[in-house]
Amino acid sequence: MSERAETEWSAWLRAANRGDSASYARFLHGVTPVVRGIVRAKAFGLGGDQHDDIVQEVLLAIHAKRHTWREDSPLRPWLFAITRYKVIDALRKRGTAVHLPVEDFAEVLAAEAAPEPLVQRDLDRALAHIDPRAQEIVRAVSLEGANNAEIAERLSMSEGAVRVAFHRAMKKLVGASQKSSRGAGQTETRKGHEK
Amino acid sequence: MKTDDLIASLALEADRPRGLHRTRGALLCLCALAVPVVYFVNWMGMRSDWPQVLGAPVTLLKQGIPLALTLVAGAGALRLMRPAQARALSLWPLAVVAAIAATLWLWALLRTPEAALGAAFSGQTLAKCLTAVPVFALFPLVTGVAVLRRGASTRPMLSGALLGLACGAAAATGYALHCTEDNPLFFITWYGAGIAVSTALGTLAGRFFLRW
Known part of the structure; x- marks a missing residue:
């Protein structure tokens, strides 16, 4: 200079x-x-x-x-x-x-424990891909935070069966969400170009 | 946002920027002094022997030390409003004034008999002195922060501290016109305490309001 x-x-x-x-x-x-x-x-x-x-x-x-x-x-x-x-x-x-420090956000974190409408909607869309019983299990676990024993009792299944059904359902969901996020990623890039 | 876009949008805002308005700032500070001055005139008043006391070295220093602190610290705070001037800032005059005050205090301490020390420190008007100096200082301190915010101090806490020091010392200068406690053990200790409170407040204000 x-x-x-x-x-x-x-x-x-x-x-x-x-x-x-x-x-x-x-x-x-x-x-x-x-x-x-x-x-x-x-x-x-x-x-x-x-x-x-x-x-x-x-x-x-x-x-x-x-x-x-x-x-x-x-x-x-x-x-x-x-x-x-x-x-x-x-x-x-x-x-x-x-x-x-995470303590400063204790209130915020606590407030976010309730399912947000968007999360609920996304989950609904994703759940459409799997069978009704698996849907109920995933919903109970992810939105209500229920544990396997409670679900087993509610659906009159064994705890092991709940675990297996949940595992399969999650696998399907992950597959479905990966597909949809790839789609979303492409739209993002396009937007980036327009900007 | 891309940097080029940002530049393009900033360029549209080219205009004559509002300056630092030093004169307006000074007027604002004088307005802020109005409250303490009105209070002083109505409820305190000058000490009856005022012009004469300036003839004695100790009472002259009682006025002169805080006045000097006001001028040096105030000039420093104003200087810091412009970036790049922080390095050129010289604060040694503050140290000189502080050294004079400390010497005077020690001198008084040595020549006061031990039995009279308690009375010398507590005086007759301790509560009034300890209230008046920080409270008087608050008014110019608030407007002073508003003025300094227009600037861009690269050392916000130092700016705030200098402002607080200047305001506290100005308040002490004014209060000294009224106060008849002429023992340095009293006025250096307790004016000093009031000025320290004001300086601490200024530092905090700088921390929170002078960052940009």
């Missing part, structure tokens, strides 16, 4: 601050590779897709805080300070997300 970049960038940002969109785009395009370089160097532990997210966070911060640059002062120290701050911030956010 040369002196030329410095003068160019400050000229572009000055023009941007007077409402010149083209200059602003040039400025942002100009700084992006530099920002990306810093992100790569500091966040090497994260995946490449995360790097892009952080680069965008930095660009947004530059945008939100562009009034803190004094037009008569050097631009690069200002730019690097913002970038460094946002990269550290992003790493901290991602770092703590992994180490959050």
